[in-house]
Amino acid sequence: MEKTVKLLLCALGILLAVEASLFPADPIFDETIRNLNLNGNKFEKVLGGMPAEENEFPYQVAIISTNFTDYDGFCGGSLISSRHVITAAHCIASFVASSVIVGTNQPLNHSSPGYLEVFDTIRTPHPKYDSGLLDYDIALLTLARDVPLGENIQPVLLPRLNTNLNLDGRTGLLTGWGKINDDPNGYLSDDLLKVNVPIVNNQNCVNAYGPIYLNERKVCVATQGGTVGPCLGDSGGPLVVFDSEFGETVQVGLVSFGAAQGCTVGFPTVFTRLTSYIQWIADNGGPAVRI
Structure with missing residues (x-):
């Protein structure tokens, strides 16, 4: 049966055209990023979200990437060690370089409390990354220096290597600064937003996108009719759950892609499943595998 859903490549990690290039060493992003647009469209925030409390998600980071032309990109990410x-x-x-902003819920405001900007020195996309299928859609950034850990900057825990963490039917917590709906008029959110999202069996995403785009390395998340979930600008951002076996909150996914028709039409979204990459992260300089 022919699929009616078209995959939007880089759907949730958009390229944003700007009037003038942003050099990554320039720390003043607030006024420039607010006016980022793609073909005249501006962007808002995560679907169905509410503002996060101060220091509630100290692992959340914003990533502003550049290729030193008139195009820059905005994504989310998560700190997994003091340097990764x-x-x-x-x-x-x-892109060829990235600025990573940590320590604040307002990365577009360089004078916000806790704001710290650090640049990457090593960029390690997964060697099997497939831009056509958005498979192996994960990358590790090594920062130029360790960030100072404190109540506003803390790494998130990754799942243990051999954990029996069944995600189907669980509720995950998503955070980000992306769109709130498909209205072309809007801006990136000033504040970090959070929303609970239902994790469903991958067959739900197979039904929407076809089997070629889904495998065991991905996680399917329902959008409750397009009322909750990630949207443009949220790519790379973390999905966390509470692991009752060990009594800890762990990151289990990162935002990968959604439907070309828009974020509010009700199709599920697809996340990279981190349990498939724990050893790869450790082998490339990330934190050691926890057993």
Whole structure:
């Protein structure tokens, strides 16, 4: 049966055209990023979200990437050690450098409390990353220096290597600064937003996108009729759950892609499943595998 849903490549980690290039060493992003647009469209925030509390998600980072032309990109990511960040591979594939902003719920405001900007020195997309299928859509960024850990900056825990963490039917917590709906008039959110999202069996995403785009390395998340979930600008951002076996919150996914028809039409969204990449992260400089 012919699928009616068209896959939007880099759907949730958009390229944003700007009037003038942003050099990554320039820390003043607030006024410039607010006016980012793609073909005249502006962007808002995560679907169905509410503002996060101060220091509630100290692992959440914003990533602003550049290729030193008139195009820059905005994505989410998460701190997994004092010097490493994970995000989607498609967030960095078209760029040559990234600025990572940590410690604040307002990365577009360089004078916000806790704001700290650090640049990456090593960019490691997964070697099997497939931009056509958005498979192996994960990348590791090594920062130029360790960030100072404190109540506003803390790495998120990754799942243990051999954990029996069944996600089907669970509720995950998503955070980000992306769109709130498909209205072309709007801006990136000033504040970090959070929303609970239902994790469903991958067959739900197979039904929407076809089997070629889904495998065991991905996680399917329902959008409750397009009322909750990630949207443009949220790519690479973290999905966390509480692991009752060990009594800890762990990151289980990062935002990968959605439907070309829009974020509010009700189709599910697809996340990279982190349990498939724990050893790869450790082998490339990330935190050691926890057993």
